Structures are given as C-alpha cells and as structure tokens.
Amino acid sequence: MAQFDKSVQSNHAVLQNVLRLIARTPSLEIVAPKILKEAIRLAQAQGGFYLVFDDPYKLYLEGVQAEQMPSEDLLEDAIQGMSYDIHVSNDLPAPLKDYFNGWLLTPIVGWKSLAGVIGLLYNVDVTLADETTPMLMSLLDGLTIVTTSEQAEVRHRKLTANQNEFVRIVSHDLRSPLTSIKGFASMLEDIEVDEKKLHFAEKILNGVTQMTSLVDNIQDAGRYDPETGFYEMERTPTDLISIVQEIVRTHLVPAEKGELTLTMDVADNIPIVNVDANMIERGITNLVDNAIKYTPNGGNIAVGLKKVDNDLLITITDTGYGISEDNLRDLFKRHTRIRRKEHNRVKGSGLGLFIVRSVALHHHGDAFVQSELNKGSTFGIRIPLAGENLLGGARTQ
Numbered sequence: 001m002a003q004f005d006k007s008v009q010s011n012h013a014v015l016q017n018v019l020r021l022i023a024r025t026p027s028l029e030i031v032a033p034k035i036l037k038e039a040i041r042l043a044q045a046q047g048g049f050y051l052v053f054d055d056p057y058k059l060y061l062e063g064v065q066a067e068q069m070p071s072e073d074l075l076e077d078a079i080q081g082m083s084y085d086i087h088v089s090n091d092l093p094a095p096l097k098d099y100f101n102g103w104l105l106t107p108i109v110g111w112k113s114l115a116g117v118i119g120l121l122y123n124v125d126v127t128l129a130d131e132t133t134p135m136l137m138s139l140l141d142g143l144t145i146v147t148t149s150e151q152a153e154v155r156h157r158k159l160t161a162n163q164n165e166f167v168r169i170v171s172h173d174l175r176s177p178l179t180s181i182k183g184f185a186s187m188l189e190d191i192e193v194d195e196k197k198l199h200f201a202e203k204i205l206n207g208v209t210q211m212t213s214l215v216d217n218i219q220d221a222g223r224y225d226p227e228t229g230f231y232e233m234e235r236t237p238t239d240l241i242s243i244v245q246e247i248v249r250t251h252l253v254p255a256e257k258g259e260l261t262l263t264m265d266v267a268d269n270i271p272i273v274n275v276d277a278n279m280i281e282r283g284i285t286n287l288v289d290n291a292i293k294y295t296p297n298g299g300n301i302a303v304g305l306k307k308v309d310n311d312l313l314i315t316i317t318d319t320g321y322g323i324s325e326d327n328l329r330d331l332f333k334r335h336t337r338i339r340r341k342e343h344n345r346v347k348g349s350g351l352g353l354f355i356v357r358s359v360a361l362h363h364h365g366d367a368f369v370q371s372e373l374n375k376g377s378t379f380g381i382r383i384p385l386a387g388e389n390l391l392g393g394a395r396t397q
Helices: 008-024 028-043 072-079 133-173 175-188 194-224 240-250 277-293 352-362
Strands: 047-052 058-062 087-089 102-109 114-122 236-238 261-266 273-275 300-308 311-318 366-371 377-384
Touching: 008 028, 028 047, 028 058, 028 114, 028 133, 047 133, 072 102, 072 114, 102 133, 114 133, 133 194, 175 194, 194 277, 194 352, 236 277, 240 261, 240 277, 240 300, 240 311, 273 277, 277 300, 277 311, 277 352, 277 377, 352 366, 352 377
Parallel strands: 261 300
Antiparallel strands: 047 058, 047 114, 087 102, 102 114, 236 273, 300 311, 311 377, 366 377
C-alpha cells in the first residue's frame, strides 16, 4: 500500500509556498512543474503527469516517460463524466499498465468544457489517507486555477486579434462597394438615357449586395463563435428539405455567371429535426455562396441532403478550382482565404466557412471538406441525429 506523509505542519508550509508562487508568477510554465512535484511528494506517488488538451496545450511529466503515456484520446475518455474530485483506479490504459499498477486522476474543468487532466502514478495499490486528501486537492485546485486563468488570457488575446482583424476588414472590404455606390449614384444625376441609368442602378445594387453580405458575415461570425459568441439558439421542429429547396429556388447567381447551374439532390428519408432553422439556413447559404464564388462560369453546383447512419449530411459539391491538401487544414478558421491567381477577383472576408463550422458545432456536429486541386470540392455540415437535435431530445452539455 502507498503510505502518505502525515506531517500536517510541513504540508501546510508546502501549500502556503505554492500559493505564494501562484500569486507572484501565475504562469503554467513555472507553476505546473512545481505543483506536480509537490503533489507527487505529498501523495508519495512514483510519478505523475499534467495535460491540457487545448489552448494553451501543455504536457508535463514527472517520473514517467513520454513513450509510457497513453494517447490523449484515451486520457480524455478516462475522465469523461468524472466530477471534479480525486478518482482512484487500478485499471490503467496501455502502455501505462506495463509500468504502473494504479493511478489517481483529477479532471481540469476549464471555461465551459473539460480542459485537461492531472494524474499521479503508483507502482503499488493506491490508498488515500483522510488527512492527505484535502491537502492534495488544494494543490490540484491551485493548478486548475492557473490553467483556467491562462486559458482566459489566451481567449482575451484571440478577442483582441479578432477585433483588430475586424477593423482591418471593415476599412478594406467596405471601402470598395461604398466607393462604387457613391460614384455611380453621382453619375445618375447627369444621365438621361434610361438604359444607362438601369446599368448604373445594377452596379449600385451589386455594391449594396456585397456590403450587406459582408456585414451579415461579420455579425454572424461574432455571435455564432462557439468560444466567445453570445447567440442564444432557438430550436424548433425543422424541415431541412424545405430549407434546401428554398435556398436553391431563390438564390441569386451573379450575372457574370449566368451559365452556372445550381441543382439539388435530396433523399426522401430525411426526418424533421429539432434545430435552429435560422442558423442552418445561414450555414447552407454561406456554403452555396462560397461555391458560386470559386466555381468558374459554366460549372455545376449541387446541394445535397442525405441520411448516413445516424447523421444528416448537408453537402455542397462544385466543379470549381479545388483545394490542395496543404490548404485544407485551416479552411474553417476565422479569416482564412486561399491565395491563388484565379481568386484575385473574388471578394470575401474569410468568415463564411468559419460561420459554417460554428453552426455545425452549435448542433454538436462538425463541418468537413473533400477536395482535389482543379477537380472541384465538396463542403458539408454533419448534424448527428441524437440528443437535442431530436424532437423531444435531452439537452447535452
């Protein structure tokens, strides 16, 4: 059995020193290794690890080698559903079980989600002494506080960067359509030929459309953002077939792409789902707009809706320029645009696909893309037929 240090006075001194360290230098790089070592010493463990799954990704090991650690997926599975407490088990995943007999786990609960895990490893069966547990939990609480604090700082930096990018987009992309509107509108005062007036009016409307689309995307990107958004979902029984049909029927294709074909391919076994119809409509519209922008005139775009296993797939397939494998990874990130000569005339803010992914995540699904350079692309939204997405479905966290 593992024996624990019962020197309460000494342990209080350690805890006091750790708290002072956190107050002086609230940095994971400095605090995490120190706390991990003290937790191992206090619990008389043989080793330990500290892992944060996402921003900022961190992994610290003490008394255990990297090759002995299980995958992040296995660790995440091990703590799914755990309360924020100390959990003891002698059932270790591979390859840890080849080197240790038991472990002690505590999940790190971050902002709105599971952030990571702290683990202490033993070569013998694990037994916690009553007087040690509160001290150990206090140490791990300190590490969790620093973790969530650093994650908040990362989010703050992202928000600041997004705000700066927002200002850049507004000052750059809105300038062109506004200049066009002003210029052609002033010409109307001196034009008497109806045909020319009609031409200039069309130019004005095109500029207004560009500006409206940009403003809509800026607004949607801010409120739909899964991390920082403020949008309150309104789930209602929704017929996705009707949404797809309406988008295809009413979507305006630019005059310069008059030979572009927009069709739909909808399966007949699509159930009514409990989703936010407005969000779904905005997601599909962005995918269709994106396909129109990047498909040369004379091409084809097909909007699909089908049920695959326990998922609904909304797909938009085009015969456009396609995307290289190197560029696929970052497509759904905010402000991402692929630079190539065929895109020089294409206007955009790089927000459309970010909105698509946000819509998918709000429905517990994801966005995906399949593409090959110069052979077209298929973009899509996957909506699982489970939980809140079902009529009368249970709310998920």
